[in-house]
Amino acid sequence: MTSTNSPAVNLAKPASATSGRVSGESSMWFFIIGDLFIFGAYFVSYMYYRGQDQQLFLEGQQHLDQWIGVVNTLVLLTSSLFVALAAEGARNGNRKTALRMLTIACALGVLFPVLKMIEWLPKLDAGLTPGESLFFMYYYLMTGLHLVHVILGLIILGFVFRELKTAKHPNIGFVETGAVYWHMVDLLWLLLFALFYLMR
Amino acid sequence: MTELAVDTANRSAVPWFKNKKLDQYICFWSVPVFYTLFGLVFVPLSYMMPPRSPAAGIAEVVSFMQSPTLLIASAILILVLGLSAVANACYAVQIRRMSVSPVFLYAFLAGSMVGAIVGCLFPMFCFGLGAFRPGYDPEILAMLYDFGYLSFIGSLGCFCLNWGVLSLAIVLDKNAILPKWLGYYTAWQFATELFAATVWIAKDGPFAWDGLMAFWFNIVIYVPWQIIVYVCVFMAIKNQSETELYSSELESAAPNEKLAYS
Numbered sequence: 419m420t421s422t423n424s425p426a427v428n429l430a431k432p433a434s435a436t437s438g439r440v441s442g443e444s445s446m447w448f449f450i451i452g453d454l455f456i457f458g459a460y461f462v463s464y465m466y467y468r469g470q471d472q473q474l475f476l477e478g479q480q481h482l483d484q485w486i487g488v489v490n491t492l493v494l495l496t497s498s499l500f501v502a503l504a505a506e507g508a509r510n511g512n513r514k515t516a517l518r519m520l521t522i523a524c525a526l527g528v529l530f531p532v533l534k535m536i537e538w539l540p541k542l543d544a545g546l547t548p549g550e551s552l553f554f555m556y557y558y559l560m561t562g563l564h565l566v567h568v569i570l571g572l573i574i575l576g577f578v579f580r581e582l583k584t585a586k587h588p589n590i591g592f593v594e595t596g597a598v599y600w601h602m603v604d605l606l607w608l609l610l611f612a613l614f615y616l617m618r
Numbered sequence: 619m620t621e622l623a624v625d626t627a628n629r630s631a632v633p634w635f636k637n638k639k640l641d642q643y644i645c646f647w648s649v650p651v652f653y654t655l656f657g658l659v660f661v662p663l664s665y666m667m668p669p670r671s672p673a674a675g676i677a678e679v680v681s682f683m684q685s686p687t688l689l690i691a692s693a694i695l696i697l698v699l700g701l702s703a704v705a706n707a708c709y710a711v712q713i714r715r716m717s718v719s720p721v722f723l724y725a726f727l728a729g730s731m732v733g734a735i736v737g738c739l740f741p742m743f744c745f746g747l748g749a750f751r752p753g754y755d756p757e758i759l760a761m762l763y764d765f766g767y768l769s770f771i772g773s774l775g776c777f778c779l780n781w782g783v784l785s786l787a788i789v790l791d792k793n794a795i796l797p798k799w800l801g802y803y804t805a806w807q808f809a810t811e812l813f814a815a816t817v818w819i820a821k822d823g824p825f826a827w828d829g830l831m832a833f834w835f836n837i838v839i840y841v842p843w844q845i846i847v848y849v850c851v852f853m854a855i856k857n858q859s860e861t862e863l864y865s866s867e868l869e870s871a872a873p874n875e876k877l878a879y880s
Contacts, residue, residue, distance in 0.1 A: 449802035456806060463830055549819045559816065563809060
């Protein structure tokens with residue numbers, strides 16, 4: 419069991435090796451699929467409790483700013499695009515481009531928690547705390563859990579940056595693992611945005 | 619691989635009581651003993667679990683807090699809580715073998731110690747105290763009831779640290795002591811602790827201490843994790859090369875010590 423997962427080693431493969439295989443490490447796919455199941459269960463429970471008292475949830479939703487939600491979505495989608503470009507650059511052996519793309523992706527990623535604070539703090543000041551109603555409890559917890567994922571993603575992208583910057587032969591599998599995780603963070607946000615901001 | 623083969627051959631030749639990993643195996647098998655007692659105390663002996671409602675009426679709280687079996691349950695758990703340290707030692711030994719900074723090991727040990735005190739000893743004192751002397755004011759019993767459940771289900775930071783450290787150590791480890799996917803699974807434990815924070819705010823519904831989001835989802839993730847992690851720790855002990863054992867380190871250190879003292 420212990421020998422099935424090889425430690426991070428140099429996996430600089432020729433371009434032909436990239437076709438017909440799954441991007442990233444299998445353990446990360448285990449995490450992603452599991453994470454989607456867990457979020458899925460949370461979403462189902464949200465829908466259930468929303469169905470129990472739809473009026474309360476709709477009233478809570480009135481306090482959310484859809485525009486900041488749209489900006490958050492655009493920031494994350496664009497960031498994901500640049501992560502994909504960085505992975506593509508790394509695969510093609512174009513380290514400089516990969517680093518440049520990753521820097522833009524990280525800068526956009528850092529913007530996300532800042533936007534969250536801009537969104538949360540005035541609400542908390544106005545007394546819309548998690549204790550206000552079940553909607554706000556779900557809202558802060560789910561977006562908070564997503565924010566934890568974003569911060570973890572930024573840490574992972576930091577390690578990817580170091581790999582691309584310092585490794586003699588960057589580990590492409592590791593770069594892809596980071597990219598795949600970042601795409602999942604993106605996907606989760608799309609679902610959160612639809613459920614909390616848009617659904618009427 | 620050859621070392622492992624030699625280990626296996628040696629293992630079959632020596633009797634079990636001379637096994638160099640006997641200390642680790644004894645620690646390991648204390649874990650099911652601990653969790654069996656843990657389960658007995660919490661479910662049939664006291665009915666503390668599944669958690670009672672935070673919105674329970676005062677009469678219900680008083681009858682629970684003054685049930686005679688609650689005092690026995692609390693006394694048993696206070697007595698055997700030391701075994702949780704042994705259980706955590708099993709993880710700690712494996713973290714020590716990983717190619718990560720010693721900071722991980724020390725943080726894990728400190729976190730698990732705080733976790734055992736706040737998450738287990740505090741509630742047992744609260745419930746035990748309620749049952750200790752008849753005639754306590756019902757309001758005081760209600761407060762002890764809240765204190766007991768809040769510290770049992772809502773003690774988060776130390777566990778966040780524990781799971782975070784263990785998860786990160788497994789993922790960063792290059793010696794592949796524990797499987798990487800277990801590191802990611804452990805990261806979910808961290809997330810469930812975040813959801814348990816809501817018990818400090820909600821007194822009913824899915825985020826209360828007996829709620830779907832704050833308790834039941836967490837249990838569904840936690841129970842298989844606890845079983846899987848021990849199977850993985852068992853495999854790690856089994857696969858550990860005998861040349862890497864502490865006892866052999868001590869043996870090799872002993873002659874030098876003698877020299878130093880002579």
